[in-house]
Amino acid sequence: xxxxxxxxxxxxxxxxxxxxxxxxxxxxxxxxxxxxxxxxxxxxxxxxxxxxxxxxxxxxxxxxxxxxxxxxxxxxxxxxxxxxxxxxxxxxxxxxxxxxxxxxxxxxxxxxxxxxxxxxxxxxxxxxxxxxxxxxxxxxxxxxxxxxxxxxxxxxxxxxxxxxxxxxxxxxxxxxxxxxxxxxxxxxxxxxxxxxxxxxxxxxxxxxxxxxxxxxxxxxxxxxxxxxxxxxxxxxxxxxxxxxxxxxxxxxxxxxxxxxxxxxxxxxxxxxxxxxxxxxxxxxxxxxxxxxxxxxxxxxxxxxxxxxxxxxxxxxxxxxxxxxxxxxxxxxxxxxxxxxxxxxxxxxxxxxxxxxxxxxxxxxxxxxxxxxxxxxxxxxxxxxxxxxxxxxxxxxxxxxxxxxxxxxxxxxxxxxxxxxxxxxxxxxxxxxxxxxxxxxxxxxxxxxxxxxxxxxxxxxxxxxxxxxxxxxxxxxxxxxxxxxxxxxxxxxxxxxxxxxxxxxx
DNA sequence: CCCCCTTTGAAGTTA
DNA sequence: TAACTTCAAAGGGGG
Numbered sequence: 077x078x079x080x081x082x083x084x085x086x087x088x089x090x091x092x093x094x095x096x097x098x099x100x101x102x103x104x105x106x107x108x109x110x111x112x113x114x115x116x117x118x119x120x121x122x123x124x125x126x127x128x129x130x131x132x133x134x135x136x137x138x139x140x141x142x143x144x145x146x147x148x149x150x151x152x153x154x155x156x157x158x159x160x161x162x163x164x165x166x167x168x169x170x171x172x173x174x175x176x177x178x179x180x181x182x183x184x185x186x187x188x189x190x191x192x193x194x195x196x197x198x199x200x201x202x203x204x205x206x207x208x209x210x211x212x213x214x215x216x217x218x219x220x221x222x223x224x225x226x227x228x229x230x231x232x233x234x235x236x237x238x239x240x241x242x243x244x245x246x247x248x249x250x251x252x253x254x255x256x257x258x259x260x261x262x263x264x265x266x267x268x269x270x271x272x273x274x275x276x277x278x279x280x281x282x283x284x285x286x287x288x289x290x291x292x293x294x295x296x297x298x299x300x301x302x303x304x305x306x307x308x309x310x311x312x313x314x315x316x317x318x319x320x321x322x323x324x325x326x327x328x329x330x331x332x333x334x335x336x337x338x339x340x341x342x343x344x345x346x347x348x349x350x351x352x353x354x355x356x357x358x359x360x361x362x363x364x365x366x367x368x369x370x371x372x373x374x375x376x377x378x379x380x381x382x383x384x385x386x387x388x389x390x391x392x393x394x395x396x397x398x399x400x401x402x403x404x405x406x407x408x409x410x411x412x413x414x415x416x417x418x419x420x421x422x423x424x425x426x427x428x429x430x431x432x433x434x435x436x437x438x439x440x441x442x443x444x445x446x447x448x449x450x451x452x453x454x455x456x457x458x459x460x461x462x463x464x465x466x467x468x469x470x471x472x473x474x475x476x477x478x479x480x481x482x483x484x485x486x487x488x489x490x491x492x493x494x495x496x497x498x499x500x501x502x503x504x505x506x507x508x509x510x511x512x513x514x515x516x517x518x519x520x521x522x523x524x525x526x527x528x529x530x531x532x533x534x535x536x537x538x539x540x541x542x543x544x545x546x547x548x549x550x551x552x553x554x555x556x557x558x559x560x561x562x563x564x565x566x567x568x569x570x571x572x573x574x575x576x577x578x579x580x581x
Numbered sequence: 582c583c584c585c586c587t588t589t590g591a592a593g594t595t596a
Numbered sequence: 597t598a599a600c601t602t603c604a605a606a607g608g609g610g611g
Binding site: 436440443468482500 | 586594
C-alpha cells in the first residue's frame with residue numbers, strides 16, 4: 077500500500093505491486109484523455125491484466141522520475157517551509173515567483189504567486205481558483221486579489237480585525253479574500269448573495285474547463301436575476317459554472333449549500349468542501365481561534381443566511397427531542413419518558429456539535445473531480461468499484477498532474493487551518509466514537525483470511541487492487557511468482573481466473 | 582437506517 | 597520513530 081513508506085503517504089508505494097498498474101494507466105493516460113478514458117474502462121472491464129510487460133519495461137524507467145518524491149515528512153516539511161516562507165513574504169514578496177525548488181511546489185509555483193508578469197492569472201492558478209471557486213471570475217480575480225492584497229496591506233483598522241491573517245502564515249491571495257471578507261469589504265455583496273467567492277464550491281471536473289456548463293444545468297439560472305435557482309429544486313445542481321466575464325450571473329450565493337444529498341446531478345465535486353470563504357466562515361474562524369470549536373455557539377455553523385456551512389455537518393436533530401421537558405412531572409410513565417428525553421437530549425447535545433470535516437487530500441480531490449467522468453463512462457455505479465478505477469488512474473497520472481492535486485490539497489489544508497484554527501482530526505475521531513458505532517471494524521484478526529480480501533463487485537473489475545488495505549504485502553510480493561503454491565486462496569484463484577499473464581502482476 | 586466496500590493521503594494514536 | 601488506525605468522498609449493496 078502506498079502508505080507503506082510511512083504515514084506521510086508517499087505514494088511511491090510498493091513498487092512491486094504498483095508498477096504494472098501505474099504503467100498500464102500511464103500508457104493509457106499518455107495516449108490521450110479520451111482514449112484513456114475508453115481504454116481505461118475497457119481495460120478495467122475486460123481486466124487490467126492485459127498489462128504487458130512491455131508496458132512495465134517501457135515506463136518503469138521513468139517511474140521514479142515521474143513519481144512524486146517522498147512526500148511524507150518531506151512534504152510536510154516543505155509545506156511548513158512554504159508556510160513560513162509565505163509568512164516571511166507577507167510584507168511584500170507575496171507575488172514574487174517563489175523559487176519552489178521541488179515537488180510539488182515546483183509544479184505550481186504560480187499558485188502562491190498566481191500572477192503572470194502581465195498581471196493576469198496563470199493558467200494553473202486559474203484552474204485552481206476556478207475549481208475552488210467556480211463562481212469566481214478568475215479573470216477578475218486577479219484584480220480582486222490584488223485589491224484584497226492592497227487592502228490587507230493597508231494600515232486600515234481592518235488589518236487588525238482579521239484574526240487569521242495576522243496569526244496564520246502562508247497567506248495566499250485566497251486568504252486575503254477571506255481577510256477582506258472578514259473585514260466586511262466584500263468584493264461583491266448582495267443581500268441575497270453570498271460573496272461570489274463563497275464556495276462555493278462544488279468541485280467539478282468541468283471546473284477545469286470553465287464556461288462549459290453541462291447542458292442539464294443550463295436552465296437552472298433564474299432568467300430574471302441570472303441567479304441559479306435556489307436549492308428547493310431537487311434537480312438543481314450545485315455546480316455553477318462561471319463563464320468568463322459572466323460575473324453578473326454569478327452566483328448562486330448559496331451554491332455551497334445546494335442540496336448535497338439526493339442530488340442526482342452532480343458532476344464531480346458534489347460535496348462542496350468547506351473551503352468556503354464566507355463571511356460566516358471568517359467569523360467562525362474568528363470564534364474558533366478563540367474558543368475550541370465545540371464551545372462556539374451552535375449557530376456559528378450557520379451561514380449569514382442561516383444556512384449551515386457545508387464544511388460543518390450538523391446532524392439532523394430530531395425535533396421531538398429538542399422540545400420539551402414539559403409535562404414530565406410526576407407519573408412513573410412520565411418519568412420513563414423523561415429518562416428517554418434525557419438520553420436523547422444528550423445525544424442531541426452531541427449532535428449539535430458541528431462536525432468539521434477533514435480537509436480533502438489530493439486523492440480525494442482527484443476523486444471528486446473525476447468520479448462523475450468515470451461513472452459516465454462506465455455502467456458501474458458502485459463507488460467501491462469506481463474508486464478502484466480512480467485509484468488506478470491516480471497512479472497513472474503524471475507527476476505534474478498529481479502535483480496539481482497535491483497543491484490543491486495543500487491549499488485545502490491551509491484554508492482549513494485558517495477557517496478552523498482549533499480543529500484537529502482528533503475531534504472527528506472522538507466524534508465518531510461517541511456519535512456512531514465504530515465505523516471500521518476492519519480489525520482483522522490475525523490469520524484471518526481477509527487480509528487478501530479484495531472487493532470484486534463486478535467481474536469487469538476483477539482485478540487486483542493496486543494496493544491491499546490490510547496486507548502489508550500481497551502474496552505475490554511476499555512469496556514471489558515462483559512460490560505461488562504459498563499464495564493464499566484469494567490470490568491464487570485470482571490468478572487462475574483473471575490473469576492471462578501472471579508475469580505482469 | 583446504518584454500515585460496508587474501495588481508493589489514497591493526512592493526521593492521529595499506540596507501542 | 598515506526599506501525600497502525602481513522603477519516604475524508606461516493607453511492608450501491610446488504611443486514
